[in-house]
Amino acid sequence: MQGKRILLGITGGIAAYKIAYLIRILKKKGAEVKCIMTPASSDFISPLVVATLSQNPVAIEFWDKKTGVWTNHVELALWADVFLIAPATANSIAKMANGLCDNLLLATYLSLKTKTIICPAMDLDMYQHPSFKRNIQTLIHDGVLVVPATSGELASGLEGEGRMEEPEMIAQFTENYFLSDLTKSNQTVLITAGPTYEAIDPVRFIGNHSSGKMGFALAESCLNRGMYVVLITGPVQLQMAHPNLTLIHVNSADEMLKAVSENWSECHFGIFAAAVADYRPKEIAIQKIKKKEENLTLELVKNPDILKWASENRNSAQKVIGFALETNNAEENALLKLTNKKLDMIVLNTLENDGAGFQSDTNKITILDKENGKFEFNLKSKKAVAQDIIETIMNIK
Numbered sequence: 001m002q003g004k005r006i007l008l009g010i011t012g013g014i015a016a017y018k019i020a021y022l023i024r025i026l027k028k029k030g031a032e033v034k035c036i037m038t039p040a041s042s043d044f045i046s047p048l049v050v051a052t053l054s055q056n057p058v059a060i061e062f063w064d065k066k067t068g069v070w071t072n073h074v075e076l077a078l079w080a081d082v083f084l085i086a087p088a089t090a091n092s093i094a095k096m097a098n099g100l101c102d103n104l105l106l107a108t109y110l111s112l113k114t115k116t117i118i119c120p121a122m123d124l125d126m127y128q129h130p131s132f133k134r135n136i137q138t139l140i141h142d143g144v145l146v147v148p149a150t151s152g153e154l155a156s157g158l159e160g161e162g163r164m165e166e167p168e169m170i171a172q173f174t175e176n177y178f179l180s181d182l183t184k185s186n187q188t189v190l191i192t193a194g195p196t197y198e199a200i201d202p203v204r205f206i207g208n209h210s211s212g213k214m215g216f217a218l219a220e221s222c223l224n225r226g227m228y229v230v231l232i233t234g235p236v237q238l239q240m241a242h243p244n245l246t247l248i249h250v251n252s253a254d255e256m257l258k259a260v261s262e263n264w265s266e267c268h269f270g271i272f273a274a275a276v277a278d279y280r281p282k283e284i285a286i287q288k289i290k291k292k293e294e295n296l297t298l299e300l301v302k303n304p305d306i307l308k309w310a311s312e313n314r315n316s317a318q319k320v321i322g323f324a325l326e327t328n329n330a331e332e333n334a335l336l337k338l339t340n341k342k343l344d345m346i347v348l349n350t351l352e353n354d355g356a357g358f359q360s361d362t363n364k365i366t367i368l369d370k371e372n373g374k375f376e377f378n379l380k381s382k383k384a385v386a387q388d389i390i391e392t393i394m395n396i397k
């Protein structure tokens with residue numbers, strides 16, 4: 001980030017106390033930092049701390065009542081290579097989404113020519129409120145990048161989603177923004193997610209417990225980076241809407257393969273996170289199967305391997321990333337899949353780890369790549385795991 005000009009906006013939430021550390025990290029990475037604070041944020045962190053660490057005067061008001069000096073928000077906006085707002089409160093996000101500019105930070109946002117990255121921070125009920133979700137969608141639609149809040153202990157004493165992402169991760173996201181802006185902007189990612197349902201008769205199917213959470217988190221992480229996403233999902237309870245998202249719902253493996261084959265040639269990356277049923281009933285009964293005999297035998301036939309199909313039908317620039325869920329000899333089996341399916345990377349998760357797997361909100365992964373690289377990660381939320389995966393993918397040669 002050497003020489004990058006980061007305009008750091010601080011709004012009035014308790015997470016503002018962490019911004020001193022964020023400024024230090026950004027400065028250590030070589031960035032120039034100028035800060036704008038909303039008046040409310042100075043109750044949470046002293047402008048003196050912010051000015052000292054950023055080595056620049058802090059802008060708070062349109063004009064200084066004592067000196068009469070006016071702060072030019074247009075100049076600040078033009079100076080910035082990126083406008084990073086951390087923490088971004090529900091109030092400021094609502095104002096940004098609606099074009100309000102009753103403070104210097106908001107007026108600067110409206111004058112900006114470059115990208116804005118926001119790091120929401122609020123209590124869990126506010127984070128789930130439909131109005132907040134609506135405002136975030138509006139901002140994403142307007143091209144704002146979002147570092148999603150994480151789950152954990154909140155200042156209110158409650159526990160849940162709404163905690164501002166940690167300063168290290170925010171700095172990493174910002175650094176990646178500059179990298180991806182140079183190398184991966186306007187790229188399209190195809191992601192498969194969820195289970196597939198293989199019909200037995202009109203009312204029954206063979207399926208699995210995949211929730212789709214990992215695939216959707218990957219899609220969100222890509223969209224937050226300004227990428228285009230084609231998300232092809234089996235039946236899940238999740239919803240997602242974004243102007244850069246094409247969401248395709250399918251039921252069976254055959255339908256998923258059809259959707260992949262219709263979209264794959266337009267994509268730069270394929271991330272195959274779906275838990276595709278390996279087999280399907282050979283015949284689908286036209287009528288509901290009645291219980292008659294003591295035993296019922298279903299003949300199953302193999303489903304197409306969608307990941308393998310994509311790997312075999314790609315051009316040299318397209319990168320293919322698979323997932324492996326293993327219960328024994330995890331690394332060995334994952335490496336076999338990496339080689340057999342000719343992948344660039346495989347994300348391994350083992351059911352041996354508590355808190356990892358299908359329905360959980362957390363995951364623990366190891367990424368193996370075709371250059372014999374091995375990247376191990378701690379148990380994290382699926383959102384944070386998605387970020388790790390996308391960051392690793394960004395560095396594929």
Ligand code: CTP
Nearest residue numbers: 272273274275276303304305306307322323324
């Ligand atoms: N996959 C796919 N199409 C299939 C089966 C799997 O695209 N019909 C993809 C999954 O999305 C995942 C990877 O392949 O990325 C998993 O590999 P796979 O060999 O199918 O794993 P398992 O089903 O666990 O295989 P095995 O039973 O051989 O361990």
